[in-house]
Every structure is written in C-alpha cells, then in structure tokens.
Amino acid sequence: MQASSNPGTAPRFASGTGLHVRAVGERALLLETSGTAEASALHSLLATSPLPGQIEAVPAARTVLVRFATRTETREAAARAGQLAGEALPDEAQEPRMVELETVYDGEDLEEVVRLSGLGSVQAVIEAHTAAHWTAAFSGFAPGFAYLTGGDPRLQVPRRSEPRTAVPAGSVALAGEYSAAYPGVSPGGWQLIGRTSAPLWDLEREFPALIAPGMRVRFVPVRERAELSARSAGDRGQGTDLARSDPDPGLQARPDAVVLETGLLVTVQDLGRPGHSHVGVGRSGAADRSALARANRLAGNTPDAAGLEVLFGGLRLRAEQDLVLAVTGASAGLTVQDASGPNAGMLPDRPFLLRAGSELELGIPVAGLRTYIAFRGGLEIPAVLGSRSTDTLAGLGPEPVAPGTALTIGAEPGSAVGHAEVPPPLPGGFAELRYVPGPRQDWFGPDGTSAFESRDWTVGGQSNRVGIRFEGSPLPCLRSGELASEAVLPGSVQVPPSGQPILFLADAPVTGGYPVIGVVLEADLDLAAQLRPGTAVRFVPVTLPA
Numbered sequence: 001m002q003a004s005s006n007p008g009t010a011p012r013f014a015s016g017t018g019l020h021v022r023a024v025g026e027r028a029l030l031l032e033t034s035g036t037a038e039a040s041a042l043h044s045l046l047a048t049s050p051l052p053g054q055i056e057a058v059p060a061a062r063t064v065l066v067r068f069a070t071r072t073e074t075r076e077a078a079a080r081a082g083q084l085a086g087e088a089l090p091d092e093a094q095e096p097r098m099v100e101l102e103t104v105y106d107g108e109d110l111e112e113v114v115r116l117s118g119l120g121s122v123q124a125v126i127e128a129h130t131a132a133h134w135t136a137a138f139s140g141f142a143p144g145f146a147y148l149t150g151g152d153p154r155l156q157v158p159r160r161s162e163p164r165t166a167v168p169a170g171s172v173a174l175a176g177e178y179s180a181a182y183p184g185v186s187p188g189g190w191q192l193i194g195r196t197s198a199p200l201w202d203l204e205r206e207f208p209a210l211i212a213p214g215m216r217v218r219f220v221p222v223r224e225r226a227e228l229s230a231r232s233a234g235d236r237g238q239g240t241d242l243a244r245s246d247p248d249p250g251l252q253a254r255p256d257a258v259v260l261e262t263g264l265l266v267t268v269q270d271l272g273r274p275g276h277s278h279v280g281v282g283r284s285g286a287a288d289r290s291a292l293a294r295a296n297r298l299a300g301n302t303p304d305a306a307g308l309e310v311l312f313g314g315l316r317l318r319a320e321q322d323l324v325l326a327v328t329g330a331s332a333g334l335t336v337q338d339a340s341g342p343n344a345g346m347l348p349d350r351p352f353l354l355r356a357g358s359e360l361e362l363g364i365p366v367a368g369l370r371t372y373i374a375f376r377g378g379l380e381i382p383a384v385l386g387s388r389s390t391d392t393l394a395g396l397g398p399e400p401v402a403p404g405t406a407l408t409i410g411a412e413p414g415s416a417v418g419h420a421e422v423p424p425p426l427p428g429g430f431a432e433l434r435y436v437p438g439p440r441q442d443w444f445g446p447d448g449t450s451a452f453e454s455r456d457w458t459v460g461g462q463s464n465r466v467g468i469r470f471e472g473s474p475l476p477c478l479r480s481g482e483l484a485s486e487a488v489l490p491g492s493v494q495v496p497p498s499g500q501p502i503l504f505l506a507d508a509p510v511t512g513g514y515p516v517i518g519v520v521l522e523a524d525l526d527l528a529a530q531l532r533p534g535t536a537v538r539f540v541p542v543t544l545p546a
Contacts (some may be wrong), residue, residue, distance in 0.1 A: 017418035019083045022439035024065060025491055025519035026544060027074050030439045031064045031081060036149045036177070039064055040137045042084060043278075044214050051077045056486040058277040059138035059213050060511050061147070071544070096135070098216045101181060103130075103172050107192035109160070113174060116157040116191075125193065126221055128152040134179055134217040139209065139280035140485060140511030142185035143394050146211040146280075147485070151179055157505030163189030170195045172219065174265055179219075181211075184395065194219075203384060209279040255406035256321045257375070257526035260359070263314015266401040267465075268379055269372075270306040274394075277487065277510045284391035285463055287506045287529035288370050290424070291329035295374035298326035298351045298418040305378030305410070306388040308401065310371040315362040319354045322374035323409065324417060326351045330368030330530060331426055335361045350420035351376075368426040368530040376417065377410040392465050393507040424527075430456075430536045433503075433524050436544055438542060439486075440515030445478045452517055456536040457501065465507040467494075468531060474499025477515070489513040491520040493539070505529060 002071060019042075022030040033039045043059035046066065050057070053073025058065045066075040107113075119125050134148035151174075159175045164187060167173070171182045173190035182188065183201035189482045196219075200210045211217060259266070269292060272285025284308055286292035296305050309317070313332045327334060327348045334346035340357040346352055346360075354360055362371055381388045381398055390397040457470035476497055488494065492504045494514045503520060504512075505528065518539060520528060531537065 008342060019081065019084060021078050023074075023078070024438070024439050024516075025436060025489055026522060027071055028065055028067045028489060029074060029078055029081065029085070030486065031066060033062055033064070036061055036137045037135075039063075040135060040149075040213065041347045043138070045084065047214070051080075053077070055273055056277055058510065059461040060140065060486040061138065061484035063484075063486040065489075067489075068241060096214050096216050098133075098218060099211055100220050101172070101196045101198050102222045103194045103196045103219045104223075105129075105172075105194040107172065107194045107261065109173075109191040110193050113155070113157055113191050113193055117154045119154055119235075125155070127195065129157055129174075130219045130221050131216075134219075136211045136213050136215050136217060137178075138485070138511070139278060140487075140509065141210075141280060142183060142186050143276075143280045143396065144209040144211070145180060146209070146213070146215075146217075148168035148179045148211075148217055149177055151177070154253050155179070159189040160191060163187055167192065168195065170197060170200070172196055174193040183209075189420070200536070208385070212279055228252055254408070256409040257317050257319050257407040259315070259317045259401055259403060259405040259407065261314060261316040261403055262401055263310065263312060263362075265311045266315055267309050267390035267392070268398050268401065269309040269389050270307050270387055271304050272389050272506065273385045273391075276385055281385060281396065282391065282508055282509050282510050283490065284389045284394070284396070284507050285387065286372065288329055288372065288526045291370070291372045291525045292374070294349065294421055294423065295326045295328040295372045296378075298328070298349065298421065299324060299373055299376040300351070300415045300417040301376065301378050302413060305374065305413075306381060307372055307374040307379060310362055310373065312369060313362045313364040313371065315371075315373075316359060316362045317407070318359045319356050321409075322355050323354045324351055325354055325360070326374045326418075327362070327371060328374075328423060329371040330365035332365040332368075332371050335363065337361065347393055347420075349423050351417040355410040363512050367428065369532050370529055375407070375409045377412055380410040390516045391507055393509060426530055427527060427532075427535060429534075430538070431527060431531060432538050432540050433528055434521045434540050435493065435518040435524075436521070436542060438516035438518045440483065441517050443477055443479050443483075443515040444475065444495070444517055448476050448478065449517070451475055452501070453539055453541055456538055459533050459537060460500075461533040463531075463533065465505055467505050467508060468503040470501045470530060470537065472500065475501065475517070479515075483513055483515050485511045485513050488516060488520065491522060491525055492516045493518045493520065503528060 020032040024030050043064045046057040053068040055067045132151040135150045137149045139146050156177050167188040169184045171192050172194040173192050175190040224508040269286040272283040274283045336343045384397050457472045460469040460471045462469045490508045494502045498516045
C-alpha cells in the first residue's frame with residue numbers, strides 16, 4: 001500500500017446497461033443501477049445467488065452495496081459484475097411474501113398531503129394509498145424501517161420543511177416516492193397520514209423485522225382505534241435493559257462487581273452484530289476494536305467476550321468477588337482502593353487481580369479517548385441479534401451502564417491469561433488518517449479532493465460513537481441537490497451540505513443521503529476512535545495494492 005498524491009476518483013467500471021460498479025473502501029463494491037426497482041431486483045438476485053466471498057448485500061434507493069471477505073474476491077467480483085445486469089431473477093424471487101398492515105388514517109399531515117398531491121380529499125388519499133401493492137425496496141434509518149415503493153405517483157409529496165423531533169411508533173408516512181411505517185419513536189420529516197399497531201420490529205421473533213427487502217406490503221384501512229403495544233411504543237424497546245440502576249434480582253442474584261460512578265458514558269461492547277444491515281441494523285461493537293481484542297487476550301477470554309467501553313475515564317467500580325481484569329485503550333490512571341488504602345501502581349495492558357471489596361477507579365486519560373475493561377470470563381448479558389453491544393444509534397443491546405449497575409461475569413474461560421503487551425501509540429494533538437477514494441468523490445472534483453487532503457480538520461465536540469464531526473473551512477461540492485440514499489460503512493467520510501466532513505464510526509447508520517468523498521482504512525479506525533475533540537487531522541490518500 002503506497003501513499004498517493006493524486007488518487008483520482010473511486011474506480012468505476014462500466015459493466016452493462018444500467019449497472020456500474022464503484023469501489024467502497026478495501027473490501028466492498030457499490031453496484032449502481034438505474035432505479036429503485038432495478039436495485040431491489042439485483043439485491044434479490046444476490047440474496048439467492050451470492051457472489052464468491054460475498055458477506056453481505058445491502059440494498060438502497062438505486063444501489064446495492066456488497067461486502068466481501070477478501071480484497072482478492074472484491075477485485076474478482078468487480079471484474080465480473082457486468083454479467084449481473086442481464087441475469088434473470090430466480091423463480092422464487094418473483095413471488096414475494098405479502099404483508100398486510102391494518103392502518104387508521106388519522107395522521108397529522110393528511111390535509112397537507114391532500115393539498116400537495118392535488119387529490120382533492122382525504123378519502124382520495126386513503127384510496128390511493130391502500131390501492132397500491134407496495135414493495136419493500138430497502139431498509140435503513142432505524143431497525144425494521146422499510147422504504148416502500150410502487151405507490152400512486154400522485155402520492156409523491158416532499159418531506160416536511162421542519163422535521164419532527166419525535167414521530168410516534170407505528171406512524172404511517174409518505175416522502176418522495178416512498179411510504180413507510182415507523183417501527184419505534186424517532187425523529188423524522190416524513191408526512192404522517194396514519195398509524196398501525198402491527199409489530200414492525202420484535203426481537204422475540206426469529207426474524208425481528210416484519211418487513212424485509214423484497215416483500216410486498218398492502219395497507220388495509222380500519223375504522224377502530226388501533227392501540228399500540230407497550231413494546232412498540234417505547235422510547236427504546238429494542239434491546240436488553242440489564243445495565244440499569246435497579247437490576248432485576250433474578251438476573252443479578254450474585255453480582256461479581258457493582259458500578260459506583262460512570263463519568264460521561266460507559267457501554268457494554270463486544271465485536272458487534274454484522275450481517276443485519278439489510279433490515280436496518282448496523283454492526284456496532286467496540287469503537288477501538290484492537291483495544292478490546294487486546295484486553296480480552298490479556299484476560300484470557302475469547303475474542304468475542306463482552307467488556308466495558310469507557311468514554312474519557314471517570315469509571316469507579318467495586319469487586320464483590322475476586323476478579324481478573326485487563327485495561328487497555330486510552331492512557332488513564334488506574335487506582336485501586338482496598339483495606340490498606342489507595343494504590344495507584346496498577347498498570348494497563350497487563351492482567352491484574354482485583355480482590356473482593358476493592359474498588360477500581362479510572363482517571364481522566366492524558367491521551368486517547370476510550371478505555372476498555374475486560375473481565376476474565378466476559379460480561380454475562382443476554383445477546384441481541386448475536387451481540388451484547390450497545391448500539392447508541394439503533395437503540396439495540398443493553399442500556400448505557402449507570403451507577404448502581406450490578407455486573408455478572410461469565411464462566412472461567414479455561415485458558416491462560418496473556419502476557420503484558422506494548423500498545424500502539426495514542427494520538428496527540430495531530431493525527432493522520434489514511435483513506436481511499438469514496439464512491440462519490442467525483443461530486444467534489446479535483447479542487448474539492450485537493451482541499452479535503454490539504455487541510456487540517458479539527459475534531460468537533462459533537463462527535464460520538466456514530467461518527468466524528470470535523471470542523472474547518474467548508475468543502476466545496478460540484479453538485480447540488482440530494483443524493484438518493486445508499487449504504488455506508490464505518491470509515492466512510494460523508495460530506496453534508498454544510499461542507500463539514502463526518503467520519504462514521506462503530507454505530508454508523510446503515511444508509512446515508514450525502515456523498516462519501518473517501519473511506520478511511522479499516523486499520524486506522526481504531527486510531528480514529530481515540531481522537532479527542534480539538535485534535536487536528538489530515539486525511540492522507542493511499543493506493544490499494546493491485
């Protein structure tokens with residue numbers, strides 16, 4: 001891999017009528033079609049006949065993003081992608097499952113939709129909406145949120161000029177060519193026309209999403225008032241609430257540790273939940289994956305064991321049993337308070353014993369941002385979609401850890417603890433992030449690309465696990481208007497109309513609506529997770545090996 005002063009635009013391979021291929025990062029391709037129906041059909045084909053090495057295919061408005069296991073398989077897929085344009089769908093993809101949603105049409109924006117659509121009456125809007133057999137083209141925005149297409153063209157109304165801060169769960173809405181039903185409470189700017197009590201997202205089902213890409217949907221009007229269940233109407237309602245200040249005695253009968261203070265934010269994290277992007281669920285997991293992996297090695301755990309991710313120190317916990325721990329990541333001082341008094345001699349990046357009754361306190365880090373604590377045996381918390389991670393964007397997994405949370409540790413892993421390791425250097429006041437051209441770098445042209453690479457961008461204070469918001473002179477863009485929603489990956493650098501780049505981290509959304517100018521290398525995302533507000537960052541272009 002070599003640095004390049006002029007990486008050009010992302011590789012774009014003409015590959016048959018209506019289908020183009022754009023590289024996304026190191027091991028993904030964006031297959032660009034001529035429309036939503038074509039993208040949905042392509043996703044159905046890839047779901048039934050995956051390409052060699054294909055890990056995941058994520059449909060969007062006019063594209064399908066495909067992730068691969070290796071760089072070689074990515075290159076081979078790019079070379080043969082043109083053959084997909086002419087392939088017919090398998091027979092089973094021609095008869096999708098139909099889902100019926102009983103809907104009460106009493107939405108706050110019905111009269112506005114009547115005006116915008118020109119249909120003349122509320123009844124005419126209802127008849128147009130219920131007459132269509134909608135198709136779930138793709139998911140995104142929130143778990144179980146399906147973008148439905150195929151409606152009456154007269155229902156193509158613009159979003160509200162001012163989005164709502166909270167749209168009720170079950171709301172049925174319109175925006176552009178799409179209709180949708182909100183699985184949970186969330187912000188939103190769509191026009192609300194009704195509501196359904198259907199359980200759109202339920203983790204107790206084998207397949208939590210009621211509507212998945214490729215399914216057909218019909219809205220059935222009902223007169224009676226639909227009452228939403230407590231599960232669907234809850235503010236979160238999509239995860240496992242075990243990290244709380246009033247733990248269930250049945251679940252926490254014999255705690256191994258108790259959290260006394262948390263600082264800014266403490267969450268439970270493991271390696272995440274890949275493979276669910278097609279229903280609107282991102283990977284999540286530790287923001288600095290190498291730090292968590294190192295902590296688990298030191299504690300003798302399996303790589304997927306769950307631990308704590310601590311933002312900017314401030315954690316204090318008490319051991320109720322003898323525990324073996326390892327602390328990695330940001331350089332924060334460790335103090336153990338026991339019967340003999342405080343002992344500040346504990347060192348990170350090596351396993352140590354915390355005796356029952358002793359307290360461990362994590363100071364404010366002098367370098368880095370996120371610290372990881374692994375407990376030998378791992379945190380024992382029920383998994384949600386195969387992971388114990390807290391996804392702060394999707395609202396999945398356990399709630400953020402609060403003072404009073406009782407922690408239960410899993411069984412002895414049966415392996416030896418690790419030896420002390422030398423961690424990689426933490427970023428100081430300046431850092432470089434290597435990147436490859438993004439799929440929409442052509443939106444910015446040579447001048448915009450040069451500006452992106454030549455400037456020092458400052459990490460903003462509004463950054464979080466979803467992404468780093470950078471501050472600096474606005475980046476010029478050659479095009480105006482919205483980009484049709486398409487899948488994004490952690491590492492994608494998206495540029496909204498403000499011209500201030502956003503680098504997506506572990507809790508990145510599944511889809512985004514702004515152009516991606518570049519994709520930071522996976523190897524540099526752990527460094528990015530440790531960048532503190534105020535740090536100056538330079539994006540350095542690199543060329544991937546052929």
